[in-house]
Amino acid sequence: MLKIGLTGGIGSGKSTVAQLFERLGVPVIDADRIARELVEPGRPALKAIQAAFGSEVITPDGRLDRAKLRANVFADASARKTLEAILHPPIFAEMERRSRRCAAPYGLLVIPLLIETKAQDRVDRVLVVDCPEALQIERIRRRDRLPEELILNILASQASRAERLEAADEVICNTGNLRDLERQVEELHRFYLRLSGHAQPDPTAP
Structure with missing residues (x-):
């Protein structure tokens, strides 16, 4: 493909x-869609984000508080790099896996x-x-x-x-x-x- x-x-x-x-x-294989899947409750990426950024970026029902995390990482370049280090490898790995399964032109x-x-x-x-x-x-x-x-x-x-x-x-x-x-x-x-x-x-x- x-x-x-x-x-x-x-x-x-x-x-x-x-x-x-x-x-x-x-x-269409969308990195943002995959990222949202990776941070669903119970997924390893969400646990890694909580460990790196604290419980304040987790909502009371155990989901990622995207607004708080976004405000954090775009105000601090080092925080943004930390988040990218957590998410980018599994995102790219999943994109590659899905690409291999596609038989379209x-x-x-x-x-x-x-x-x-x-x-x-x-x-x-x-x-x-x-x-x-x-x-x-x-x-x-x-x-x-x-x-x-x-x-x-x-x-x-x-x-x-x-x-x-x-x-x-x-x-x-x-x-x-x-x-x-x-x-x-x-x-x-x-x-x-x-x-x-x-x-x-x-x-x-x-």
């Missing part, structure tokens, strides 16, 4: 792009920190969802209602727009409407099928 690494900064629209590929029948591996973790060698091509930082901030503010300081801390912890674009094999520009996004995804879908040797027939051909 041809592995396409989908990445982009917070608020760039990665989830929407991944959903559009899924609608076309493309398997190509699949999407959604890795928000693909550039930051230097994980380009885990995929065959890098697809970046791009938009200006001001638009990212506006989307995050509207979607998550986070404080301005936390938004800026999150952005500062991620690769710059220039770094992501430099690493990209393909780029989706997410500054327009949904139809424009759909068009770009459909074009890339045909391109990736050709790359994988599974080109679709042209319905307009005689």
Whole structure:
């Protein structure tokens, strides 16, 4: 299976792009979804997080308090590295396991920190969802209602727009409407099928 690494900064629209590929029948392996599974109650990763950050990041019903943990790790670079050391190895191991089980021509591996973790060698091509930082901030503010300081801390912890674009094999520009996004995804879908040797027939051909 041809592995396409989908990445982009917070608020760039990665989830929407991944959903559009899924609608076309493309398997999507999402690092964030796997991370949520890994921190379910009773899982080793949650126990490791509690040991590293204390019981204050655990809710009374034994679940991860994501808001408290997020505020902690984005205010302290060393705390963020500790969390990454706990989660990244099992996330990448599970992504690889699921990739091996896929029989599709190509699949999407959604890795928000693909550039930051230097994980380009885990995929065959890098697809970046791009938009200006001001638009990212506006989307995050509207979607998550986070404080301005936390938004800026999150952005500062991620690769710059220039770094992501430099690493990209393909780029989706997410500054327009949904139809424009759909068009770009459909074009890339045909391109990736050709790359994988599974080109679709042209319905307009005689």
